[in-house]
Amino acid sequence: MTVIRKRLAIVLAALVAAAGAALPVRAATIDTIARQAVLIDVTTDTVLLEKAADQRMPTSSMSKLMTIYMVFEALKEGRLSLDDTLPVSENAWRMQGSKMFVELHNNIKVEDLIRGVVIQSGNDACIVLAEALAGSEQAFAEKMTARAKELGLENSNFKNATGWPDPDHYSTAKDLALLAHRLMADFPEYYHFYSEREFTYHNIKQGNRNPLLYRDIGVDGLKTGHTELAGYGLTASALRDGRRLILVVNGLPSMQARADESARLIEWGFREFDAYLLFKAGEAIEEVPVWLGAQETVPATVTTDLKVTLARADRPDMKVTLVTDAPVQAPIAKGDPIGKLVITAPGQPAKEVPVVAAADVPKLGFFGRAVAGAKYLVFGAGS
Structure with a gap:
């Protein structure tokens, strides 16, 4: 899985393979005689x-x-x-x-x-x-x-x-x-x-x-x-x-049409679409930088298994972006919200899913905070 780091966003490749995020699909490519x-x-x-x-x-x-x-x-x-x-x-x-x-x-x-x-x-x-x-x-x-x-x-x-x-x-x-x-x-x-x-x-x-x-x-x-x-x-x-x-x-228009058309639409739904598992509940999605914490990063995760349903042809073009206001300030409790996933695919509105901290991160003690503050003054936020 390719990860592209940005200051406030991390783009995760869409090739990660539920119940979770509803992602409305693009306009249907099949018509029906039903009213x-x-x-x-x-x-x-x-x-x-x-x-x-x-x-x-x-x-x-x-x-x-x-x-x-x-x-x-x-x-x-x-x-x-x-x-x-x-x-x-x-x-x-x-x-x-x-x-x-x-x-x-x-x-x-x-x-x-x-x-x-x-x-x-x-x-x-x-x-x-x-x-x-x-x-x-x-x-x-x-x-x-x-x-x-x-x-x-x-x-x-x-x-x-x-x-x-x-x-x-x-x-x-x-x-x-x-x-x-x-x-x-x-x-x-x-x-x-x-x-x-x-x-x-x-x-x-x-x-x-x-x-x-x-x-x-x-x-x-x-x-x-x-x-x-x-x-x-x-x-x-x-x-x-x-x-x-x-x-x-x-x-x-008829009993036969009801049977045949219903079967055709159900077969189309199973054939043309699939549900893809993106992340399991508790699985570390990415490490997010922490400010003034006992650890420098905290893993981000989702609270329930995250699946999306897509047309099979659209899967290669799906993108999942982790957006956080990093660095996240300590203390952080496991389960605290720390950002969101933004899921996009061709012709679809973006879907946002909250992400939370997967672990506790205590705040640094007085001496640690003093050292961190000094490093910030000397080297800046990138230190």
């Missing part, structure tokens, strides 16, 4: 592709991600258990659209209802869960919206638990991607439901509607959606070689 789309490498929180990703759109059954988030949260907090049974109201039983085929006045296990929503996209199962958690579907939808805002979904509003068409029921591709990420990160113990390919209830076997689960491309979730107004949509997640991508597409 709205976003593809994110969540390993480094890097957007690889976006198209109308902040545009409000009807989300149809992809809205059920928020419904299940609320259910998983209730499980984690102990307000529900997988073995609890919930009653089926006439409202739930009469619900149209995709169904789990719940029986009127029956009591159904929560675990079965979750599978009914996740695998079979059952509108009836959604209403059973909503009424149990909030008393009514409307009250549940209000809680969905409030919780979504707390999670950072600023452009989402829910009027029901199912995604049933309503002009005031909407989200965005970016919001759904964030929701998918939070669902996986907050409830890893329950995420396995999304990779199950089929579920039988009431002697009716239905397959998971996510077409990418049946293709060998690393997909393990999440949810499809379709209405006449929204078109065909999918929120998908794929894990390959330690990298996780989340894709949201909507407005596709």
